[in-house]
Each structure stands twice: as structure tokens, then as C-alpha cells.
Amino acid sequence: MADRSDELALFGGEPVITLPRPHEVWPPPADPAELAALAAQRDDDISIKGRCGPIARFETEFLEFLEGRVRHAVTFNSGTSALFAAYFALGVTEGVEVVGPALTYHAALSPVYALRGSVVLADVDVQTRGISPAAVRAAITENTRVITVVHQWGHPCDMDAILRIAEENGLRVLEDCSHAHGSRYKGRPVGTFGDAAVFSLQANKAVFAGEGGILVTDDRAVHDRATLLGHYRDRSREEIDDESLRRYWVSGFGLKLRMSPFNAVVASHALAAFPERKEARHRCLRYLTDRLADVDYIEPVHVCDEVDMGAWYGYKPLYRPKALEGISRGTLIAALRAEGMEVGAPSGPRLATLPLYCAEANPLFPEARYLPNRVRPGTNAEFVEAHALSLPTFYRWPQDKELIDHYVEAFHKIHRHRVALAEYDTRSR
Template sequence: MTSAEQLALLGGAPAVEQPLPHEVWPPPAEPAELSELAEQRNTDISIKGNSGPIGQLETDFLAFLNGGARFAVTFNSGTSALLAAYFALGVREGVDVVGPALTYHAALSPVFALRGDVVLADIDPDTRGLDPKALQAALTEHTKVITVVHQWGHPCDMDAILRIAERNGLRVLEDCSHAHGSHYKGKPVGTFGDAAVFSLQANKAVYAGEGGILVTSDPGVHDRATLLGHYRDRSRDTVIDEDLRAHWVTGFGLKLRMSPFNAIVARHALAAFPARKEARHRCLRHLGAQLGDVTYLEPVHVADHVDMGAWYGYKPLYRPAELGGVPRSVLIEALRAEGMEVGAPSGPRLSTLPLYAHPENPLFPGVPKKGIAPGTGSHAEYVEQHALSLPTFTNWPEDTTLIDQYAEAFRKIGRHREALVRYAAGPSR
């Protein structure tokens, strides 16, 4: 057997020739962005209300949502925007928020800062977001908010979730941090719930470095969210309710505002998004087609009524039985030896994290937590234990050769199944 035909893990030549890293993000700044940042430095480095690039970003983002939301408010992070959203939706001590059992921790963790409680519901194995049936079963007499996370870019079943919310008089918060530009039945995510938050952290398709933006059509949500993170000019000029506007000098005591520099970066990323989205879609459609004959992978499911928008990595599921029961960790080891940038998704089930699992709120000793979560055998557990995380290829057609080599690495593993099984069972493991 030649070196090229052996697994690289066992001394063969890697299938992927391009050196790591394969996902370089965010892309380098264009001259126009750098020029605007330099000009802002010499014009004004302070934050005055929503003037200048901050106000421009908010206007641009509402246009990005096709007018599906009335208000946009920027924050210094997606987590801060979520905190403001939860506060504005009425989360406080004695209030339960139902959210998905498998997602990034910050989608729900701000609830604890407001003395609220989190109830975790299982996910839909296709959308990777909230399963409507599990959501219905998880509701309590104290539930006030449903948090929908469009996990890894795929929208949730919004029709079913909104029916449950309407039937039970609940508010809906959309976390769209992975889903910039995603659409459900032709409508942008972020325009379904009572409020929505988009993270603009550096790994996101639309990025500010650090930042977040809250959108809503509810004036009350807008006013309360604004006052939680903004004060003086912004609150004086934009808060609608006269009684709430009385707090304009102080807001509600916090300062969670976005820097104008972050707003400039985000505006340029937003302007570049349509072309980058199209390139990502071409790359990942090509990757999906190439992996169609790899039997030990379950392809990424994208419903016919869904536009994945930005994507957020490419995350197929591993089928161990199709590869002789080789553990996922060994498969990842073999794929990395072949030169791939691959791993397991970084976010574990929330119920395994102390912040969620501990019976007491760590921010407020003495405030108990329910800790309700789906147990073993859940869809959340299965996805957590079987998902693989591949790069979000963005450069089309330049990445075609690299994508083809990734597909060949997967096929090579399949061709040498027995050798990998023996390696996994070896005495050194």
C-alpha cells in the first residue's frame, strides 16, 4: 500500500494539502473601512446617543430585516442585548424562561442576573432548535418567556412555537446570533418574536468585534431595553413613554453601549454580507453534495422552506455504527491527521454546566433554581455527542479544491474503516 493510500494517522500522506487554518475569520478590512475608522478617531471617540455610525448601523440593520422590526438598539455585546431583552420582557424573580437544552450558554444565562429561572426543553433533531412538543411539555405556571435560538443558522419551527406562545399568553425572544440573514418561509428571523437579538461578536457573519443589536416592534420593549443599557442623550431622545423617559439622566443604572468604532466595523460587515452569504452557500452546497456518499455521516438537514442565511459552521452528525463503533474522538483524531480543521461543537448541554445545574443561583445566594432539563436519551444529548464541526467555507470558487480534499479525507477514512477500528481498540488507547 502506498503512503497516499494509508491513513495519515498510521503514517500515510494527508489528504488535505493546504496548511491550517482553513477558516480565517473575520476577513481583513478593506481600505474604506480602515479609512472610516481613522476618520472617526479624529472626529469623535465618544458615544453620543445613537448619532453617527451607531445610528447609521441601527438604520441599516432594520433595512436588512426588510422593515420587519420597528426599533433597533445597539449594545456592547450580544449578551448585554439579551440581558436588556429579558429585562424588557418582564423577567424577574419568580419568572421562568423556557429555552433549548443545547445551545450557547449566553442565550439564557442573563436570566439568572435578573433572578429568573430557566427551564430547558429538548431540541428538534432536524432544526437543532426548540422542539415544539418538548416546549409545550416544559411550560410551568411561572413561564413568561420562550427563548428561541436559531441554532447554527437553521430557523426553528416558528409556526408551531408562535401558536404555543399565543395559546398561553407568552412572550417570544429570538436569539439570532448564528442566523444573520436566515429566513423562515420567506420572512427574516428576528421578525417573529416580541424581541430579537443578534450577536455581532467577531466569529459571526456580521461582526463588530464585540457588539450586539436588539430589534423589536414593541415600543414598551424598546423603551425598557434602552433604559437598561443607555442613559442621557439616547434615553432622552428615543424613549417614547413619558413616565419611563423621566429616567433619561440615569437610565436604569447600567452602561452597555456600543462604541462607534465597533459600529463602523459592523456596518461594513453588513454591507459585505450578501456577497459573502452567496459564497458560503455555494461552498457548503458543494461540500454537502461531496459528502453524500459518506455513509457514516448524517448530512446537515436544511428544510425546503428555510434559507440558512449565514450558516455557522458545517455540523453533520457522526453515525458510529457505520464506522465500526469508532468513538467520535478517534474519528476527529484521524481527520485532523488528514489535515482537516475539525472538532466537536464547543457548547455542551446547558444542564451539564454548573451555572445551570447548581440548585442555587450563584449571583443571589438563597434564590433556588428548578434545574428542569431533559434527561438521558434526549435529542440534545444525541446531537451533543455526535455532531462534528467543520469550517464555514466562504471563498468561492477558491475553496473548491480544499472542500474536495475534505471530502476525500472523509472517504479515505471510510475506505480504511478496519484499520481505524484496530487503532481505536489498540492497547495504547
């Protein structure tokens, strides 16, 4: 590669990367077969009320995707709705505590508040970015009923340890797999370990519906309660086993959270295309990881030996400021963006910094028993929040190989000019 040791673009030099952003264009455009299926669905049925048509097909396909390790799947209009149904089905109510990760997307735990429950935040593991089993154990009280694991950014949590803690304490386990379609822990698909699991199908996900979510479980009671929370009439009458619950079939539990058939069509096509896209994404990100090994101020994403990252969800390396003259992450990001890179800090802050999680009262039910969280310094969650970078989830192989090379060269260019950039950073503070 040609030497590009000219002046930093932040100071008026030529940028390393000239391809216009965005560099990750997702979701990919629809192929003719998907467009034809959407058009046919328009004239066939645009308001499916039961488990039939594209809804039934997608749910069946998703269970096959999970290798038949769970028996039940229920679609919803969003991953958040599916999580709401899962928490309800697992018995979250006022006075119940749910232990979940301190650093993740807010919706992984926010439905707990709509059920008048409380969230207890536990620290994360720096390598997996998921909840720390030791922190989970320390957070459990007599009011804990559920442990929520989020396979953050696609990396599975330590499920052996989590399941052991749950069994010892009589707790239920909910897996949020919204980032982790196709990820595996010790050869087994995530989403098949807990009492229930939820996959978001929002447009940025590897398997996408536009908007949507799917709840999977091997527990018939969880299926019945979750179904009644978001579905009514045909599906509830036909699908509910429990006689005491089936009597609600006309109304369900008063909500309508079901998926549109159009979203199900899109999701089926995304699921069918997933294996090929996953393989291309893996090749891109393995190559990026290998190339970043020579950039001493970047810690590439660590993938534990016992896991398969499946979809990935962004590429989130850690910044080591001591190896770059102590330059602030903000200045580094500005310099990299000037070089043409699509880069930022991950968008999700620690949950304890959000009003919903730290307010003195539940904003929906101020009279409910409520356990506010406090920001704790010196945690792994704080470290990851402060040091992570967010890069594109490259997925076009081999087309993206040259672009990845340019990204790595931009990192090297910053290092060559670190002294000048450090002086700029000091003046900017």
C-alpha cells in the same frame, strides 16, 4: 482525483490535506474603505452618547436588512448584553421561568440568572437543532413568561408552532438570531417573528463588529425598557416615549452597555459585504453537502424546505458510528486531523451539564427562588451533542472548491481504512 489509498496519516502516512490550518480565516481583512472610515471616526468622535453618527447609521441599516418588518433597533456592547436587556424588557424577574433549548450557547439563556429568573430547558429537534415545539409545550408551567428560540447554527426554528404555543399560553417570544443573520423562515427574515430578537455581532459572526450586539423589536415598550437598561443621558432622553420611564433619562437603570462607534463602523461594513459573502458561502456549503452524500458514515446538514440558512454558522454534520465499525468520535476526529482537516466537536455542551444551569442555588443571588436543571439521558440534545462534527464554514468560492474536495477525500480515506482504525480505537480505550 488521484487515488490516495495509502496509509492513514495517523499511522504515519501522508495526509490528504496539506494546506496549513486554519482553513476558515474569519473575519476577512478590512478593505481600504473600512480602514479609512475607522481612521476618520477616531478624529471625529470616539465617544458617542446618543443615537447618532455610525451608531445611528448601523441601526438604520440593520432595520433595512430586516426589510422594515420591525421598527426599533438598539445596539449594545455584546450580544449577551443585548439578551440581558431583552429579558429585562420582557419582564423576567425573580420567580419567572424562561423555556429555552437544552443544547445551545450558554449566553442565550444565562442573562436570566442575572435577573433572578429560572431557566427551564426543553429538548431540541434533531433536524433543525433548534428547540422542539412539543418539548416547549411540555415545559410550560404557571410561572413561564418567555419562550426563547435559538436559530441554532443558522437553521430557523419552527416559528409557526412556537408562535401558536405562545399565543395559546399568553407568553412572550425572544429570538436569539446570533447564528442566523440573513436566515429566513418561509421567506421572512428571522428576528421579525418574536416580541424581541437579538443578533450577536461578535467577531465569529457573519455580520461582525468585533464585539457587539443589536436588539430589534416592533414593541415600543420593549424598546424603551431595553434602552434604559444599557443607555442613559442623551439617548434615553431623546428616544423614550413612556413618560414614566423617561424620568430615568439621566441615569438609565444604572448600567452602561452601549456599543463603541468603532464597532459600529466595522459592523456597517460587514453588513454591506454580507450579501456577496453569503452567496459564496452558500455555494461552498451546498457543494460540500452534495459531496458528503457519498460518505455513508456522515449525515450532511439537513436544511428544511421552508427555510433559507442565511449566514450558516459552522458546518455541523452528524457522525454515524455504526457505519464506521463503531469507531468513537474522538478517534475519528484525531484521524481526520492527522489528514490535515480542521475538524472538532461543537464547543457548546448541553446546558444542564454546566454548573450555572444545574447548581442548587443561583450563584449571584443564593437567596433567590431558583429552579436547577437535571441532565436527562436519551434526549435529542444528548444525541446531537454526542454525534455532531464541526467543520469550517467555507466561504471563498471558487477558491475553496479544491479544499472541499480534499476534505471529502479525507473522509473516504478514513472509510477505506476503517478496519485498521477500529482496531486502533479498541486498543486506545
